[in-house]
Amino acid sequence: MTKEERLELAEILFPNIKNSRDYYENMYPERKLAEGAMVTRYGPSPTGSVHLGNLYSAFCDMIYARQSKGIFFLRIEDTDSKREVEGGVDNIVSVLKGFNITPNEGYTFGGDYGSYKQSERVEIYQTYVKDLVIQGYAYPCFMTEDELAAIREEQEINKVRTGVYGIYAADRDLSLDEIKEKLDNKEEYVVRLRSDGDPNKTIEFTDLIKGKIKFPENDEDFVLLKKDGVPTYHFAHAIDDHLMHTTHVIRGDEWVSSIPKHVQLFKILGFKRPEYAHIAPITIKDQETGAIRKLSKRKDPWAGAIYYEEKGIPFDALHLYLATITNSNFEEWYLQNSEKDISEFEFSFSKHAVGGSSFDNDKLTNICKTYFSRKSGEEVYEETLAWAEKHDKDYAKLLKENSEDMKKFLDIEKEGPRPRKDIGMYSEVKEEFSYAIDSMFKDENYSKNESEKEYDIDLVLDYINNHLDLDVNNEEWFNGVREFATNNGYAASPKEYKNNPDDYKGHVGDICEAIRVMITGRLKSPDLFSIMKILGKDRIVERVNLYKEFISK
RNA sequence: GGCCUGUUGGUGAAGUGGCUUAACACACUGCCCUCUCAAGGCAGCAUUCACGGAUUCGAAUUCCGUACAGGCUACCA
Numbered sequence: 001m002t003k004e005e006r007l008e009l010a011e012i013l014f015p016n017i018k019n020s021r022d023y024y025e026n027m028y029p030e031r032k033l034a035e036g037a038m039v040t041r042y043g044p045s046p047t048g049s050v051h052l053g054n055l056y057s058a059f060c061d062m063i064y065a066r067q068s069k070g071i072f073f074l075r076i077e078d079t080d081s082k083r084e085v086e087g088g089v090d091n092i093v094s095v096l097k098g099f100n101i102t103p104n105e106g107y108t109f110g111g112d113y114g115s116y117k118q119s120e121r122v123e124i125y126q127t128y129v130k131d132l133v134i135q136g137y138a139y140p141c142f143m144t145e146d147e148l149a150a151i152r153e154e155q156e157i158n159k160v161r162t163g164v165y166g167i168y169a170a171d172r173d174l175s176l177d178e179i180k181e182k183l184d185n186k187e188e189y190v191v192r193l194r195s196d197g198d199p200n201k202t203i204e205f206t207d208l209i210k211g212k213i214k215f216p217e218n219d220e221d222f223v224l225l226k227k228d229g230v231p232t233y234h235f236a237h238a239i240d241d242h243l244m245h246t247t248h249v250i251r252g253d254e255w256v257s258s259i260p261k262h263v264q265l266f267k268i269l270g271f272k273r274p275e276y277a278h279i280a281p282i283t284i285k286d287q288e289t290g291a292i293r294k295l296s297k298r299k300d301p302w303a304g305a306i307y308y309e310e311k312g313i314p315f316d317a318l319h320l321y322l323a324t325i326t327n328s329n330f331e332e333w334y335l336q337n338s339e340k341d342i343s344e345f346e347f348s349f350s351k352h353a354v355g356g357s358s359f360d361n362d363k364l365t366n367i368c369k370t371y372f373s374r375k376s377g378e379e380v381y382e383e384t385l386a387w388a389e390k391h392d393k394d395y396a397k398l399l400k401e402n403s404e405d406m407k408k409f410l411d412i413e414k415e416g417p418r419p420r421k422d423i424g425m426y427s428e429v430k431e432e433f434s435y436a437i438d439s440m441f442k443d444e445n446y447s448k449n450e451s452e453k454e455y456d457i458d459l460v461l462d463y464i465n466n467h468l469d470l471d472v473n474n475e476e477w478f479n480g481v482r483e484f485a486t487n488n489g490y491a492a493s494p495k496e497y498k499n500n501p502d503d504y505k506g507h508v509g510d511i512c513e514a515i516r517v518m519i520t521g522r523l524k525s526p527d528l529f530s531i532m533k534i535l536g537k538d539r540i541v542e543r544v545n546l547y548k549e550f551i552s553k
Numbered sequence: 554g555g556c557c558u559g560u561u562g563g564u565g566a567a568g569u570g571g572c573u574u575a576a577c578a579c580a581c582u583g584c585c586c587u588c589u590c591a592a593g594g595c596a597g598c599a600u601u602c603a604c605g606g607a608u609u610c611g612a613a614u615u616c617c618g619u620a621c622a623g624g625c626u627a628c629c630a
Binding site: 257481 | 554555556557558559560564565566567576577578579580587588589590591592593622623624625626627628629630
C-alpha cells in the first residue's frame with residue numbers, strides 16, 4: 001500500500017478522529033518532579049470483588065511512590081465491558097480507601113492526566129492507532145472467530161506456535177480495494193499491529209525484581225483495537241503509561257510474557273519505556289492436595305479484601321503484613337524499629353521475593369496481636385467501636401453504654417514492656433471480653449467454661465464479704481488471698497500442694513479459679529484482681545449469686 | 554506443544570563463590586517463671602539448600618540436563 005492509500009484508509013477507518021498525536025502530547029506534558037521520583041499506578045479491572053493480591057499490588061505502588069516523593073495514581077482499566085461487574089468501580093475505590101491505600105491522583109482522586117478511566121479515553125487510543133495505520137504499522141483484520149480457530153487448530157496439528165503471525169496473518173497485506181469491499185459488506189474487523197519483529201532475534205530485558213530475561217522478539221500481529229473500537233490491555237498500557245508519564249510499572253508477573261509486545265509497542269510508538277517490576281502472586285499451599293496455588297476466593301476466606309473488613313483486621317496491621325511480604329528484610333527492621341512508621345523503611349525492588357510468597361495466616365495473626373498489644377485500652381475501644389458501628393450495631397450500642405468500664409477492661413496488663421496479646425481482630429473483642437458488660441454477662445452461660453469442678457460458693461462469698469479489700473495493690477491482694485487460703489485448709493502455693501496433696505483441700509490457685517469462674521464465666525482471664533477492681537464489690541457479689549442460681553438449676 | 558519464571562526446615566524466608574557447623578521471624582515441642590491465660594526466659598527443631606552431572610582448591614550460590622510447580626500462548630485483564 002502506498003502512503004496515499006494508507007492515508008485514505010486511516011480516514012475511512014477513523015473519520016471522527018480529528019486530533020493529532022501532538023494534541024495529546026501537549027495536553028499531558030512531562031511531570032515536574034524531583035530527581036528519582038517514581039510515578040506508579042494501580043490499574044485494576046472492575047471485574048469482581050477486590051482480592052488480597054490487588055491490595056498487595058496497590059500497596060507496592062503506594063510505598064514506592066511515597067518513599068521517592070513521587071505520584072501514585074489509580075487508573076480504572078475497564079476495556080472489557082463483557083466482564084465488567086456492576087458496582088465494581090465504586091467497590092475498588094471504597095476498598096482502597098477502607099484500607100488506607102490512597103492514591104495521590106486518579107479516578108475519583110483528581111489530577112491533570114485524566115481521564116483515569118480507560119473507557120473514557122477511546123478517542124485518544126484511536127488517535128494513535130490512526131497514526132499507526134498511516135505509518136503502516138497497523139491494519140484492519142477481518143478474520144472471524146471461526147477462521148482464527150481454524151488456523152489455531154492447523155498450527156496445533158503442525159506443532160508450530162499458535163497465533164496470528166507471518167503467513168497466518170491473512171489480512172495483513174489486503175489491498176485498499178479489498179478492504180473497502182469488506183467494509184462495504186459490513187464485515188466486522190479488529191485493528192492489528194503489523195509486527196516487524198523477528199522471532200529469531202533475541203531481546204534482553206531487565207526487570208527490576210526478576211533481573212535479566214531474554215525473549216525472542218514478538219512477531220505476532222496482536223490486536224490493538226477490538227471490534228468495538230476499544231483497545232486491548234497492551235495498547236492501552238502503552239498509551240496511558242506514556243501519556244500519564246508512569247516511570248515504574250509495578251504489576252503481577254502474569255505480564256512478563258507480554259514484555260516482547262510491550263517493548264515493541266513502545267519502540268514503534270516512539271515512547272520512552274518505563275521501568276518494569278513484576279511482582280509474584282501471593283500463593284498458598286492447598287490443604288488437601290499440598291499443591292502451591294494462587295489464593296482462591298472460594299477456598300480461602302482471607303483471599304478477599306472483604307474478609308479483613310468483616311473480621312476487623314486493622315489496616316495498619318495488614319500494611320505491616322504486606323510490607324513483610326514485599327521486602328524480605330522488612331520484618332527484621334520492624335523488630336528493631338517497632339515505634340517507627342512503615343514509611344521510614346526503605347523498600348527496594350531487589351528485596352522482593354522472585355518466586356511467589358505464600359500466605360502465612362499465623363504470621364498475620366501474630367502481627368495483629370502485636371498491633372493490638374501496643375494500643376491502649378482507650379485506643380482499642382475507639383477502634384473497636386468504629387468497627388462495630390459498621391459490622392455489629394448491637395454491640396456498638398453496648399460498647400457505648402459501657403464505655404468507661406470497657407476502656408478499663410481493655411487496658412488491663414497493657415502497661416510495661418510485655419503487654420497482653422490476646423486480641424487479633426476487632427471481632428474478637430466481643431467474645432474475649434464478654435464478662436466486661438453486665439447485660440451480656442447475665443446472658444452468659446456458665447456451662448460454657450470447660451470446668452466441671454464443683455466450687456465452694458460459700459467459701460468464695462465468705463472471702464469476698466469478709467476479706468476482700470479492693471484498695472490495695474496487686475501483691476498485697478494476693479498475699480491476702482494466700483492467707484485466706486491457708487486459714488481454710490488450702491496450700492499457699494501449687495508447689496506445696498503438689499508435695500503433700502493429702503494435707504490440703506487444694507491450693508490458693510483453686511480459690512482464684514473459683515472466683516474467676518464465678519465473676520467472668522471462664523477458666524482463663526486477664527489479671528483477676530484488676531477485673532475485680534473494675535467490677536467493684538457489689539457487682540462481684542451479684543455475679544457470685546448469679547452463679548449460685550445457675551448451679552442450683 | 555512452544556516461550557518465560559521459580560524450587561532453601563512445619564511456614565515466611567536470609568543468603569549474589571570461602572565470614573554458613575544455613576541468619577531472622579512465625580508456628581511447634583520441652584523446661585523455667587506463675588493464681589489461670591497471655592506475655593517473658595532458656596533449650597530443641599534443615600549435617601543440608603528438588604534431583605543428576607559439570608566448572609572450581611572450594612558451590613545453596615556459576616553452567617548444563619531432568620523432575621516438579623506457576624505464568625503466558627484471547628477481539629481477558
